[in-house]
Amino acid sequence: MKTLVKIVLVVLFTASIFSCQNNDDSTTLDKPRPYAEVYLEDTLKIRQFMETHYVTVDSDNNTTFTQIPVGGSQTPISEMSNLAHIERDIHDITYKIYFLKLREGSGEQTTPVDSTFVSYKGTTFAKTTVNSVDTYTQTVFDESQTPVWFTLEDVIRGWGEVIPQFKTGTYSVNPDGTVSFQNYGAGVMFLPSGLGYYNSSTTNISAYSPLIFNFKLYNQRSRDHDRDGILSRIEYGPDFNVDALDTDADKIPNYRDVDDDGDGVLTIVETKKPLPLSIGQGTSLNYPYDPIPDNPATPQNESEPKGIPSASGDGATPTRLRRHLDKNSKPPFIVY
Ligand SMILES: [Ca+2]
Ligand SMILES: [Ca+2]
Ligand SMILES: [Ca+2]
Ligand SMILES: [Ca+2]
Structure with a gap:
């Protein structure tokens, strides 16, 4: 009682x-x-x-x-x-x-x-x-x-x-x-x-x-409102003091938008890692937002992948335009 x-x-x-x-x-x-x-x-x-x-x-x-x-x-x-x-x-x-x-x-x-x-x-x-x-x-x-x-x-x-x-x-x-x-x-x-x-x-x-x-x-x-694999705190803005970002200007802020650049391809698809050479042997399904620091004890780019890459494949430069925010960058990426 x-x-x-x-x-x-x-x-x-x-x-x-x-x-x-x-x-x-x-x-x-x-x-x-x-x-x-x-x-x-x-x-x-x-x-x-x-x-x-x-x-x-x-x-x-x-x-x-x-x-x-x-x-x-x-x-x-x-x-x-x-x-x-x-x-x-x-x-x-x-x-x-x-x-x-x-x-x-x-x-x-x-x-x-x-x-x-x-x-x-x-x-x-x-x-x-x-x-x-x-x-x-x-x-x-x-x-x-x-x-x-x-x-x-x-x-x-x-x-x-x-x-x-x-x-x-x-x-x-x-x-x-x-x-x-x-x-x-x-x-x-x-x-x-x-x-x-x-x-x-x-x-x-x-x-x-x-x-x-x-x-x-x-x-x-930490929350991921739109379940696109990118935390809301990242999609909300570059710092905590600004209004929410809205890359495609469709009045749905990125942290609630499942297709942030409005190119018709879901963010969660655009952030998938390429098909590994040995089909079916992949580890993590999606890139993290930023690169994960290398742990010398494990193979690079498997346990510690690069971050979401730009159209050119750059997965490290902090200021790169990540491909899920680039409407000119869409599949065919090889995804699985
Ligand atoms: Ca999200
Ligand atoms: Ca939007
Ligand atoms: Ca989003
Ligand atoms: Ca998209």
Whole structure:
């Protein structure tokens, strides 16, 4: 029974972080306010919060925000050395997104098109002013101390931008079968409402609320949305900060396009290795995206093949135009 309750709670928490527009218990105002106008307000609120609060961090990277008392000497969040920001052009404005890097993480970086195993606590804040004295109220609107798998595309936009700034950690399996995580990424993100729930409101979140998330990135899983053998993180773009690539400009981004160059031949066919001399003796079916470094103990080009080649057969130059992205390069390659 305990387990069931736990599962139900996890499902509830999980549902609430997804876009509120899909939730039955949310209400959406008829006419959203202009993004630029709301962004300015949100940024001011976030800046004021960071200037008037300090953070305490426990040994497990859980955070508590406290208003600095009059005359207090605590360092405001806005002056912390590990406060960073990224800028993103979304909604025709440039969002400045602040985050605290409590620990970067020692493992793999994740991307906005991958799945992540994350625990989190989401907080909203409100300021009331009486006799020129500001008082803040913080409300935890969503929380899961137990990590949960999320596909970053399916949650609020801010997560997809900030969580890839961190890395996973390592893990070990304990004798009792439980798993312990070490050195995972941990941080705090301060999100304008345009990267959160915007004009949607729920029981716990009013419309146009900036959000604060304390989060920990335990693990990640790379995805291949279109199953063409090339990881989505590679097809998404040359770095994690650009919109998805669309080589054939058919409005289907490469990471969802099974024929990236639009030449009528599937990518998974164009990336197949040639038929080996001894028919049927082939090993791996497809080239990897990039060459695999040679291991002297194994035959070259079998265990460590070159990467997807260009039309001329170049499988090594990093800037080569790989043939699955070259509509003038299509079979007959000898494939099997
Ligand atoms: Ca793919
Ligand atoms: Ca396309
Ligand atoms: Ca593709
Ligand atoms: Ca193709």
